[in-house]
Amino acid sequence: MDHRQTALSEWVVAQLKKLKLYQGRHDASLVTVSGDASFRRYFRTAELSSGQTLIAVDAPADKEDSRPFVAIAQAWLEHGVHVPEVLAADFDLGFMLLSDLGDDLYLPQLEAHADTLYQAAMGELVRIQQSAAPHDYELPAYDAEKLKQEMQLCPDWFFRQLLGLELDAKEAECLEHVFSKLTDSALAQPQVCVHRDYHSRNLMTLASGHVGVLDFQDAVVGPITYDLVSLLRDCYISWSDENEEKWLGDYLQLALMNNLWQQNDVPSYEIFKRWFDWMGLQRHIKCVGIFSRLYLRDGKASYLQDIPRTFAYLKKVCEQYPEFSEFNDWLDRVVVPAMQDCNYLTANTETA
Numbered sequence: 001m002d003h004r005q006t007a008l009s010e011w012v013v014a015q016l017k018k019l020k021l022y023q024g025r026h027d028a029s030l031v032t033v034s035g036d037a038s039f040r041r042y043f044r045t046a047e048l049s050s051g052q053t054l055i056a057v058d059a060p061a062d063k064e065d066s067r068p069f070v071a072i073a074q075a076w077l078e079h080g081v082h083v084p085e086v087l088a089a090d091f092d093l094g095f096m097l098l099s100d101l102g103d104d105l106y107l108p109q110l111e112a113h114a115d116t117l118y119q120a121a122m123g124e125l126v127r128i129q130q131s132a133a134p135h136d137y138e139l140p141a142y143d144a145e146k147l148k149q150e151m152q153l154c155p156d157w158f159f160r161q162l163l164g165l166e167l168d169a170k171e172a173e174c175l176e177h178v179f180s181k182l183t184d185s186a187l188a189q190p191q192v193c194v195h196r197d198y199h200s201r202n203l204m205t206l207a208s209g210h211v212g213v214l215d216f217q218d219a220v221v222g223p224i225t226y227d228l229v230s231l232l233r234d235c236y237i238s239w240s241d242e243n244e245e246k247w248l249g250d251y252l253q254l255a256l257m258n259n260l261w262q263q264n265d266v267p268s269y270e271i272f273k274r275w276f277d278w279m280g281l282q283r284h285i286k287c288v289g290i291f292s293r294l295y296l297r298d299g300k301a302s303y304l305q306d307i308p309r310t311f312a313y314l315k316k317v318c319e320q321y322p323e324f325s326e327f328n329d330w331l332d333r334v335v336v337p338a339m340q341d342c343n344y345l346t347a348n349t350e351t352a
Contacts, residue, residue, distance in 0.1 A: 004058055005030065005043070011095050012045060012056050015088040021048050030056055033103075039063040044100065053100045055084065061094035069096070069217035071137035079131045081124065082210045101212040107200035110237055115247075118231065121203055122251050124211040125227055126258045129192040142194060142222025147183045151282060153289025158307075162292040162345075163338040171330060178327045182285075185278040189223040190261070196220055198227035199234045224260070225272070229280040235287050235310045248276060277317045281324070284314040295344065304344055311339070 009030050016022040030043035033055065041058040048054070059066050070086050077083060084098035106117055133139055140146070155175060159165045167175065195202075196218045204212035228251055232244055249269065256266055267275070287310045291303040318328035339345055 008043065008056055008058050008095055011090065011093060012097060015097050019087060023049050054087065055098040055100050057096040057098060059094045059096065061092055064094060066091055066094065066096055068137055071134035072216055072219050075134035076128065076131055076216070079127065081127050081131060081213060082206060083213050083216060101204050101206060104205045105201060106203040106205070107236055109205065110200055114243070118247055119250065120211045121231055122254055124213060125198060125231065126254055126260065128195055129224065129260060130258065131193045139193065140220050142220040144183050144187060147186055147282060148179050150286040151179050153293060154285045157289045157292040157296065159335070161296055163335065163342055165334065165338055174326050174330060178324060181323055182278055182282040185275060186223040186282060189225060189275050191221050192224050192260070194220050194222040194226045196226065198230045200236055223279055225276045225279040226283065229276055229283055233280045233313050235306050238309055248273065277320065281314060281317040284310050288314065307345060
């Protein structure tokens with residue numbers, strides 16, 4: 001047990017005493033649940049007298065700001081979104097104590113129950129999109145600067161550092177042209193509350209039948225298609241075009257029924273699909289950069305196996321829209337061969 005886990009264990013005992021849930025020293029026992037792509041770690045407490053367990057979070061204050069998580073959790077709970085309840089938090093120590101939503105993540109269940117799970121997830125998504133802003137925290141805007149900053153992770157970490165490519169002036173100009181088009185499309189969409197990582201590793205089935213939502217601390221106000229593309233073009237699992245089109249249609253009907261649009265402002269399916277596709281291109285450009293950085297900077301090699309699927313999403317959109325034909329040609333000529341020659345990718349894809 002490292003010193004932070006020891007300190008967290010002692011802090012949890014103190015909080016349980018305040019909550020009148022303390023039973024004895026065994027309550028200090030913490031079992032690792034998971035880490036994630038950030039510096040946060042999650043632990044489960046021993047079973048309490050009520051029969052429940054709780055989740056203790058180690059989020060070092062010098063690396064993670066837990067205030068957004070707490071503010072958003074409170075606001076979304078009040079709106080009926082099924083997120084963990086924050087029972088205690090110490091922002092200076094970087095510790096939190098949360099209600100336990102269990103272990104039934106979406107990802108292992110999707111192959112057998114995709115339609116049922118996605119219908120529920122889209123219903124929960126609409127609830128999030130309708131959520132009011134937290135009382136004491138202003139959700140940041142997913143503005144042009146942030147959108148482009150995220151996409152820049154791809155040339156910085158994927159093209160240059162993972163694949164060893166150096167872009168010349170013409171290639172850099174082409175990339176900037178793509179980034180600008182994607183940014184304009186994102187900002188032209190209705191702006192709603194966006195979870196920003198709404199996918200199968202952050203969604204759970206609860207005993208109540210509801211959808212549990214995790215990892216929402218980076219929520220913003222941004223494009224209406226962002227979370228939907230995170231859900232349906234998940235970097236960890238993929239679906240047929242037929243399934244995707246059905247779920248897109250289902251979401252449009254759901255959004256209309258819940259007044260996310262006024263009747264005379266409802267986009268056509270074609271316009272919405274273009275928004276969705278281009279938003280997916282923005283997200284997947286970002287994600288190949290993030291996965292590369294998680295390996296190169298943080299030593300998390302497991303994310304390398306997700307790059308080929310994510311790149312395939314990216315490539316598919318580029319092939320469908322003439323606006324990205326120059327970028328697509330460059331991907332074919334330069335990036336695809338570099339990926340085939342990349343030892344990092346071939347080794348991790350073969351062993352995945």
